[in-house]
Amino acid sequence: MKKSSSRKLLQISLAICALVPIFTGLLGMAGNNNPIYPEAERPAGLLLDSNLRFLNGLSVGIGVCTLSIIPDIKGRSTELRIICTVIFFGAIGRILSVASFGFPPPPFGIVAFFELIIPPLLAYWQSRIAN
Numbered sequence: 001m002k003k004s005s006s007r008k009l010l011q012i013s014l015a016i017c018a019l020v021p022i023f024t025g026l027l028g029m030a031g032n033n034n035p036i037y038p039e040a041e042r043p044a045g046l047l048l049d050s051n052l053r054f055l056n057g058l059s060v061g062i063g064v065c066t067l068s069i070i071p072d073i074k075g076r077s078t079e080l081r082i083i084c085t086v087i088f089f090g091a092i093g094r095i096l097s098v099a100s101f102g103f104p105p106p107p108f109g110i111v112a113f114f115e116l117i118i119p120p121l122l123a124y125w126q127s128r129i130a131n
Contacts (some may be wrong), residue, residue, distance in 0.1 A: 007129045011070050014080075014122065018070075022063035028056030062086060073126060080126050084119030091115030 031049065066083055069076040094112035103109045 003129060006125075007073060010122070010125050010129060011073055013125075014066055014070050014073065017118065017122070018063040018066035020063070021059040022067075025056045025059030025061075025063065028059065029053050074130050077123075077126060077130050081123050084123045087115050087119045091119075 031053065062083060065079070069079045069083075073080070091112050094108075094115065097104070098109075098112070
């Protein structure tokens with residue numbers, strides 16, 4: 001595959017990947033009464049609710065930052081690696097939750113797998129385009 005078509009495919013892939021945390025983060029900022037958490041009860045207290053909404057805001061921020069690097073993806077290795085690292089550590093947090101409490105309802109069990117696998121692949125793909 002030519003570098004220009006590979007770059008374009010990476011940009012499209014990143015855009016799709018960026019829209020997911022933006023969409024889910026906005027829903028999460030609305031609280032537990034949204035389609036993402038149909039079976040969840042309200043948080044046990046103000047602190048947990050505040051933390052959940054804050055972390056969902058970070059998801060929106062990660063998505064927006066990802067969108068911002070797409071036009072100049074060839075020269076934005078550092079930014080993409082930082083974003084991918086943050087997502088990867090988030091996946092480790094999900095795995096710790098699974099170890100403590102078991103698997104969450106679908107599709108959240110699948111999400112951790114994608115958060116562990118896709119960020120390193122995107123960083124590697126971008127490095128191939130940058131070189």
